[in-house]
Amino acid sequence: MSFKIAIIGAGSVGFTKKLFTDILCVPEFQDVEFALTDISEHNLEMIKAILDRIVESNRLPTRVTATTDRRRALEGARYVISCVRVGGLEAYAEDIRIPLKYGVDQCVGDTICAGGILYGQRNIPVILDFCNDIREVAAPDAKFLNYANPMAMNTWAAIEYGKVETIGLCHGVQHGAEQIAEVLGAKSLSELDYICSGINHQTWFVDLRLNGRRIGKDELVAAFEAHPVFSQQEKLRIDVLKRFGVYSTESNGHLSEYLPWYRKRPDEIARWIDMSDWIHGETGGYLRHSTETRNWFETEFPQFLASAEKPLDPAKRSNEHASHILEALETGRVYRGHFNVKNSGVITNLPADAIIESPGFVDRFGINMVAGITLPEASAATCISSINVQRMSVHAAISGDIDLLKLAVLHDPLVGAVCTPEEVWQMVDEMVVTQARWLPQYADAVPAAKERLARSTVRTRDWAGAARRNVRSIDELRAEKETLKQAV
Template structure:
């Protein structure tokens, strides 16, 4: 099955190795081409060498190319994966530090809240360029598999404004599924789930162990009795008690999507754990990123040594991408949770928003299970984020500074902390700090003249 796969942002060496080892594990894909592209030639050289070693050891005919010329890498690609983070750590630092000056305390800052919204402005500007190239040089039956955050905003922009067939992919549902099984003390394979909502605010609506439904009280008891989760997941457990449903995302993620847990600095320690960044530490993901950003350079000899193992020794992961492509190319069905346009899939969320919900893939494409109705509290929480996402996407497309400020103003956590005047000032600071990655917005000097 000779087709071409292009990975934009392939310089993320560890993640690219994972995605490609999954692809290489499908026997029918032996003769494909994997085209890697990134702004870093050094990183491209490293990941290309790793993949070529894996291919050589297993005697495959797969071709690997690597170039900083994105358009060249995309030429003829039927499948495109996007894993970029526009602005890197430099821009990310201002996503966290500037809002913190105004009392907006974020752990991750990659989905909504002030940091996630500005991250989306940078990403969408780049996404439109990616989509232009895809439309012009890829086959008409192309598929963009977007892994880049903020997932909902990036996927929304690619579909509505980029004109590209796109599905958003995340591993939050799988990770939460794995955690629920661990809390129950049973193998993950014995637990079935139905999960639906929007990315990073997806809800486990039905959980079954060997067919037996797990009710709310049993799940609460399992998490509260767990020696680790009871300490690390205080926000998620509290939301489970009040809403009746468990959320996909980590304690740190969920705490910044809601207006209740991080609005008073003195209360934050009551809801987080500092065992690891993901459990709610202020700026935790930024710290983690800074500390590990060059791990692949220091660990490169080990990674290259690992590449000498035959593929039979690599365990295929539950990242969706390879399974989707396998289903489309071979017809072997695959069930997963995908980020797509709603269009009635979830009955009580808007048709135009990006939802994350169960679907099946086969030769006929990605087919979503329609008619899901979210519990009212879950729908209300998702709807608040959808409103922010819609304004944020429109602002990114048009370069409308006022609309961007309104999007930030309506963010649940920002609105719980800041006055309108503070939001206006905060966004101005962020726009100035990130101007080099925001071509759609007027230059800072132009904005200053307009304001005067």
């Protein structure tokens, strides 16, 4: 088969490499063309060098091109994959720093909460530009696969306003299933069957079967509490399981910032998080991790390039959805996964316009969602709170209405648990002014926001958060990796 796949934000080097090698593990796909595009020429040069080395080492006919001209990359593309981070780590740092001044302590801040909402404001205008290019220059009926966060907001905007067939993809479900299989003592993941449904990063394992036997709440709680590692790393997640009756797909740190109960007081945060790794609740943990990863890659690039000479091994194909979806669409080999699409009745007790994440099957006819799923009431209530924030956030991003943006942030569960309305109004003004270069839709609102900030009486503080760690140096990272290697 010969067709074109465009990857926008291909400068996300590690993830682009994973997508690339996964797709090439499908035998029929070795003659495809990959068109890489990014705003960073430097990152494009690095990723192209790595992918070229993979192609050469495996003697494949695959073609790889790279350009900063997005429309050129999208010309004739049958599939377009997005993994962009608009504003990069510079804007992301402000998503974490400014809310901390108002007492909002986020672990990740890329889905909802103050950081995720502003992230969506930066991304959505760009997503609509992508959709415009897809409609104008990509192949007829091209499909847009969105990996970028905030997943629900980006996918909502692309479907509702971009008018492009869009599928949102994440790996939270797969990771949650791997944990459950481990605590239940499964010999392999194939022994576990599950139905997982909800919204991105708030998806719930509503039915679990181990070798055909239904697993209930009490057995699952006992299994997690007996696990020597997860019992410490997933304390909040286990608490939610006890109270809701179902396990959440999302990590301890991620889940903590979507709820109003666990991060609202600094003295409470330490009870529920674990500092063994960023993903378990560390303040600004993903920002630190992303910064260290970028610095490590820049320093160790020759090592990454050398590792690209290894032969492709289909047995090491990852569980990221993209390659499996493309394989099903092109070959007809059926794939079951969990996809982010417009609800339209798939989940009976969530709004029809919401972007939900739920099971579906893919074949030559497209993505066929399993309809008629009803969430437990507590899970649905939590999802609906986030959906209301997402809807207002999308509408604010489209209209450039700063008052609607403030209302979206005000209704965020964690922000609402921490901040007064006056604090929310000032926080949003400060974030919009600071990030103005990435927020063209708010250009007319920025002067008035600056004036309000100049005469504001709302007090803030210089706070690093309840559980912050400093970015480690390359030498520190190297020493840690060496220690881990010796331990193994």
